[in-house]
Amino acid sequence: MKQNLTLEALRQLLERRDMCALRDALTQTHPADLAELLDELDRPEMLAVFRALPKELAAEVFSDLPPEDQQALIQAATDQELSAIVEELWVDDAVDLLEELPAGVVKRVLQAARPDTRQLINQFLHYPENSVGSIMTAEFTDLKRDMTVAQAIAHIRRTGADSESIYTCYVTDAARRLEGVVTIRELLLAGDQALVADLMERDVITAGTGEDREAAVARLMKYDFLSLPVVDREGRLVGIVTVDDGMDVLEEEATEDFEKMAAMAPSEKPYLKTGVFTLARHRIVWLLVLMVSGMITGGILGRYEAAFSAMPLLVTFIPMLTDTGGNAGSQSSTLVIRGMAVGEIRLRDFARVFWKELRVSMLVGAALSAVNYVRLILTYPGQTATALTVAAALFVTVLLAKTVGGVLPMAAKFFKADPAIMAAPLITTIVDAISLVVYFNIASALLPLA
Amino acid sequence: MKQNLTLEALRQLLERRDMCALRDALTQTHPADLAELLDELDRPEMLAVFRALPKELAAEVFSDLPPEDQQALIQAATDQELSAIVEELWVDDAVDLLEELPAGVVKRVLQAARPDTRQLINQFLHYPENSVGSIMTAEFTDLKRDMTVAQAIAHIRRTGADSESIYTCYVTDAARRLEGVVTIRELLLAGDQALVADLMERDVITAGTGEDREAAVARLMKYDFLSLPVVDREGRLVGIVTVDDGMDVLEEEATEDFEKMAAMAPSEKPYLKTGVFTLARHRIVWLLVLMVSGMITGGILGRYEAAFSAMPLLVTFIPMLTDTGGNAGSQSSTLVIRGMAVGEIRLRDFARVFWKELRVSMLVGAALSAVNYVRLILTYPGQTATALTVAAALFVTVLLAKTVGGVLPMAAKFFKADPAIMAAPLITTIVDAISLVVYFNIASALLPLA
Numbered sequence: 001m002k003q004n005l006t007l008e009a010l011r012q013l014l015e016r017r018d019m020c021a022l023r024d025a026l027t028q029t030h031p032a033d034l035a036e037l038l039d040e041l042d043r044p045e046m047l048a049v050f051r052a053l054p055k056e057l058a059a060e061v062f063s064d065l066p067p068e069d070q071q072a073l074i075q076a077a078t079d080q081e082l083s084a085i086v087e088e089l090w091v092d093d094a095v096d097l098l099e100e101l102p103a104g105v106v107k108r109v110l111q112a113a114r115p116d117t118r119q120l121i122n123q124f125l126h127y128p129e130n131s132v133g134s135i136m137t138a139e140f141t142d143l144k145r146d147m148t149v150a151q152a153i154a155h156i157r158r159t160g161a162d163s164e165s166i167y168t169c170y171v172t173d174a175a176r177r178l179e180g181v182v183t184i185r186e187l188l189l190a191g192d193q194a195l196v197a198d199l200m201e202r203d204v205i206t207a208g209t210g211e212d213r214e215a216a217v218a219r220l221m222k223y224d225f226l227s228l229p230v231v232d233r234e235g236r237l238v239g240i241v242t243v244d245d246g247m248d249v250l251e252e253e254a255t256e257d258f259e260k261m262a263a264m265a266p267s268e269k270p271y272l273k274t275g276v277f278t279l280a281r282h283r284i285v286w287l288l289v290l291m292v293s294g295m296i297t298g299g300i301l302g303r304y305e306a307a308f309s310a311m312p313l314l315v316t317f318i319p320m321l322t323d324t325g326g327n328a329g330s331q332s333s334t335l336v337i338r339g340m341a342v343g344e345i346r347l348r349d350f351a352r353v354f355w356k357e358l359r360v361s362m363l364v365g366a367a368l369s370a371v372n373y374v375r376l377i378l379t380y381p382g383q384t385a386t387a388l389t390v391a392a393a394l395f396v397t398v399l400l401a402k403t404v405g406g407v408l409p410m411a412a413k414f415f416k417a418d419p420a421i422m423a424a425p426l427i428t429t430i431v432d433a434i435s436l437v438v439y440f441n442i443a444s445a446l447l448p449l450a
Numbered sequence: 451m452k453q454n455l456t457l458e459a460l461r462q463l464l465e466r467r468d469m470c471a472l473r474d475a476l477t478q479t480h481p482a483d484l485a486e487l488l489d490e491l492d493r494p495e496m497l498a499v500f501r502a503l504p505k506e507l508a509a510e511v512f513s514d515l516p517p518e519d520q521q522a523l524i525q526a527a528t529d530q531e532l533s534a535i536v537e538e539l540w541v542d543d544a545v546d547l548l549e550e551l552p553a554g555v556v557k558r559v560l561q562a563a564r565p566d567t568r569q570l571i572n573q574f575l576h577y578p579e580n581s582v583g584s585i586m587t588a589e590f591t592d593l594k595r596d597m598t599v600a601q602a603i604a605h606i607r608r609t610g611a612d613s614e615s616i617y618t619c620y621v622t623d624a625a626r627r628l629e630g631v632v633t634i635r636e637l638l639l640a641g642d643q644a645l646v647a648d649l650m651e652r653d654v655i656t657a658g659t660g661e662d663r664e665a666a667v668a669r670l671m672k673y674d675f676l677s678l679p680v681v682d683r684e685g686r687l688v689g690i691v692t693v694d695d696g697m698d699v700l701e702e703e704a705t706e707d708f709e710k711m712a713a714m715a716p717s718e719k720p721y722l723k724t725g726v727f728t729l730a731r732h733r734i735v736w737l738l739v740l741m742v743s744g745m746i747t748g749g750i751l752g753r754y755e756a757a758f759s760a761m762p763l764l765v766t767f768i769p770m771l772t773d774t775g776g777n778a779g780s781q782s783s784t785l786v787i788r789g790m791a792v793g794e795i796r797l798r799d800f801a802r803v804f805w806k807e808l809r810v811s812m813l814v815g816a817a818l819s820a821v822n823y824v825r826l827i828l829t830y831p832g833q834t835a836t837a838l839t840v841a842a843a844l845f846v847t848v849l850l851a852k853t854v855g856g857v858l859p860m861a862a863k864f865f866k867a868d869p870a871i872m873a874a875p876l877i878t879t880i881v882d883a884i885s886l887v888v889y890f891n892i893a894s895a896l897l898p899l900a
C-alpha cells in the first residue's frame with residue numbers, strides 16, 4: 001500500500017526548509033493526493049510547495065486543484081512559471097482553467113502560451129458549455145493506414161509521451177479525415193509486418209464537436225471504449241473524449257439532476273466551496289415559484305371553508321392525504337426521469353409507462369386505502385362515512401398522482417423542456433391541489449356538510 | 451460513421467435463410483448494438499441469430515444481453531453450446547449471469563464449465579453483493595520484476611488475448627503477492643533492455659475484495675486509472691476492477707440513490723423490465739411509513755381545532771407553509787446527501803454544514819417572508835396581524851427546515867444508517883409537523899383566537 005504523505009509531515013518539511021527531502025517526498029506522492037494536500041495549506045505554504053515540484057508533476061497537480069487555488073497560483077506566478085504551467089497542461093485542462101479565471105488573468109495566461117498552444121486554446125474556448133468540444137482532449141495518437149505494426153509501435157513510442165491516451169490509435173488521411181481505429185492491444189497481438197490498414201476497424205463510432213456531452217459519454221459507456229473520437233463537420237479528427245473525463249461528466253450530470261430535481265439551480269462548484277449568497281440565490285427562485293403554487297392550492301382550499309367549518313375533523317386528514325399523494329407522485333416521476341436520463345425510457349414508450357403506472361397505482365392505492373380505512377374505523381367507531389371518504393380520496397389521489405407523475409416528465413421532454421423539473425417539488429404542488437379537490441368533492445357527496 | 455444493421459434488415463436476412471449474408475452483417479455490427487437488436491426479436495428469431503454468431507462474438511453479445519434473454523438462450527442451448535458460452539465469457543460476466551439464474555440452471559451451467567473455470571466462478575459467487583470482489587475481473591496481465599521491456603511486451607503479446615485489460619500490467623512475486631504496477635505506455639516509451647523492476651511503481655494503490663464497490667470506484671476516478679488491482683488479506687493479487695465496470699457502478703449507484711431518495715426500495719432491473727407487482731412492492735413500504743407520519747401530523751393539527759374553527763382563513767395558508775418548508779428542507783438534504791455520496795462532505799464537516807445552512811436559511815427565509823407579507827397585505831388589507839403571523843411562521847419554518855435538512859443526513863451517517871433515507875419524503879413529513887406547531891403557536895400569540 002501507498003505510504004501517504006500527511007499534512008503534518010509536509011508542514012514539517014516546509015519549516016525545516018529541507019528542499020531535497022521535500023522534493024523527494026513530493027515526487028513519491030500521487031498528483032491527486034498532492035492536490036488535496038495543497039488545498040489544505042495556507043496560500044504562502046501552497047506556493048512554496050508548488051514551486052518545489054518538478055515541472056511535469058507541477059502541471060499534473062495543478063490540473064487537479066480546485067479553481068480558486070489555481071487562480072491564486074497563477075496570480076503569484078512569474079511569466080516564466082506561467083508559461084511552463086500552460087505548456088505542460090493538457091489543452092482541455094488549460095481551457096477548463098481559463099473558463100474560471102477573470103478576463104485580465106486569461107489575457108496574461110494566453111500571452112504566456114506559445115502561439116500554437118494559444119491558437120488551440122482559443123479554438124477550444126469557442127465550444128459551447130456541455131458540448132463534446134468542451135470536454136475533449138486535443139492530444140491523441142494518430143497513425144497512417146500504410147504503416148506496418150512495427151512502424152506504428154515505433155511511432156507511438158516516439159510521440160506517445162504527448163498523448164493523454166495512447167491505447168486507442170486513430171488512423172487519418174492526409175486531410176486529417178478519420179479513416180479507422182485500432183487499439184494498442186490489436187497492434188501488440190498482431191505480427192510486426194501486418195499493415196495498420198488491415199487491422200483497423202473502418203466503421204468508427206464518433207461524436208461531433210457540437211453534440212451534447214451526455215450523449216457522447218453514453219456512447220462511450222455503451223461500447224466500453226477507453227476513448228471516443230471527435231470529428232468536425234467535414235469528418236476531420238479534432239480530438240478525443242477519454243474515459244476518465246467521461247466518468248467526471250457522468251458524476252457531474254447526476255449531481256446536476258439531483259439539484260434540479262430538488263428544485264435548485266445547478267451549481268458549478270462543490271457545496272463546501274460555494275458561497276452562502278450563491279447557494280441562497282440558487283434556491284430562492286424555485287421556492288418562490290412553488291410558494292405561489294402553494295398559495296393557489298390555499299385558494300382552492302378556501303373554497304371549501306364551509307365544509308371544514310361544518311366538520312373541522314376533515315382538516316386533520318389533509319397532511320396525510322397531500323403528503324401521500326406527493327410521495328406517490330414523486331416516486332413515479334423519479335423513476336421516469338432517471339430512466340430517460342440513462343437512456344432506458346424513450347418518448348415512444350409513453351403508452352407503456354402510462355399503462356404500467358396505472359396498474360401500479362391501483363395496487364398501491366388499494367393497499368394504502370385499506371390500511372387507512374381500518375385504522376379510521378378503529379379510531380373513530382361509528383363514523384363509517386368519514387372513513388369511507390378518506391379512504392376513497394386516498395385511492396383516487398394515489399391513482400392520479402402516479403399517472404401524473406409518470407406522464408409529466410415525458411410531456412416535458414416532448415416539449416423540449418428538461419424532464420427534471422417535473423420532479424418531487426412541482427409534482428407535489430400539482431398533486432396537492434388535485435387531491436384537495438377530490439377530497440372535498442367526495443366529502444360533499446358522502447357527508448352531511450350543509 | 452457506422453452503417454447500422456436495422457431490425458427489419460435483420461428479419462429479412464433471417465427469412466431468406468441466407469446464412470452467409472446474415473453472418474457477414476452480424477460480424478460487421480458492434481456487439482452492444484447486436485444485443486439491442488436481439489432483445490427486440492422474438493425468442494425463436496433470437497435463438498436463430500445467436501446460433502449464427504461466431505463463438506467469440508457470441509460471448510460478447512451474450513454478456514450485453516438483459517438477464518431474461520440470457521436465461522432464455524441458456525435454457526434453449528445444448529450442453530456443448532453452453533460450455534462454449536461459459537468458457538468464452540469473462541469470469542465477472544459469468545458470475546453476474548449465474549446470480550440471476552434459477553438454482554437448477556446454475557447447476558447445469560457450472561457442469562458445462564471446465565473444472566478451473568468452475569472453481570473460479572464458485573469463488574467469485576461468494577463475494578458479498580456490492581463488494582469489490584463482486585465486480586472484479588479475474589483476467590489481468592501479470593509480469594515478473596526481472597523481465598526486460600522486450601520480454602514483457604513479448605509476454606503480453608503471447609497472453610494478452612486472455613485479459614480484459616492489458617493496458618495496466620501488475621508485477622507479482624512467486625507467491626502472487628503484488629509488487630508493483632507498470633502501464634503498457636511506460637513499457638512502450640522505455641528502451642527494450644530496461645528492466646520491469648526499474649520501471650514499475652512500487653507504491654500500488656489497491657482495493658480489498660471485501661471493500662465497498664463504491665469506495666473502490668471513487669479511488670479509480672480520483673487517480674484516473676484504467677484499472678484498480680484487487681488484493682486479498684495476504685496481499686495477493688486476485689483480480690482487477692476495470693474502468694468500464696467502474697462507470698456502470700457509478701451509474702447504478704446514482705440510480706439507487708435517486709430511488710432511495712424518492713422513498714423506494716432500489717430495483718435490480720430497469721423500469722420497463724420490472725413487473726407491476728415488484729414495482730408496487732418497492733413503493734408501498736415507505737408510503738405506509740410516511741402515511742403514518744402524516745397521520746401524526748394530522749393529530750398535531752387536531753390539537754389546534756379551536757384555533758382554525760375560530761378563524762378558518764388560517765387553514766388556507768397551511769399548504770403554502772408546509773410545501774415551502776418541505777421544499778426548503780429537501781433542497782438542503784439533497785445537497786448534503788449528494789455531497790457525502792461523491793466524497794466531498796465528510797462527518798468532520800458537520801459544523802461547517804450547519805453554519806452554512808443557518809446563514810443560507812436566514813437569507814432565503816427573509817426573502818420568502820417579505821414577498822409573502824407584501825402579497826398578504828395587498829390581498830387582505832387591514833389584516834396586518836394575519837400577514838405578520840404567516841410571514842413569521844414562514845421564516846421560522848424555512849430556518850428549521852434547512853438546518854434539519856442539512857443536519858439529519860449527517861446524523862444518519864454518524865449512526866451508520868444510509869443518509870439517503872433522510873431525503874425529501876421523510877424531511878417533508880418532519881418539517882410539516884414542525885411548521886404546523888410553529889404556525890399555530892405564533893397565531894395564538896398574535897391573533898385573537900380565544
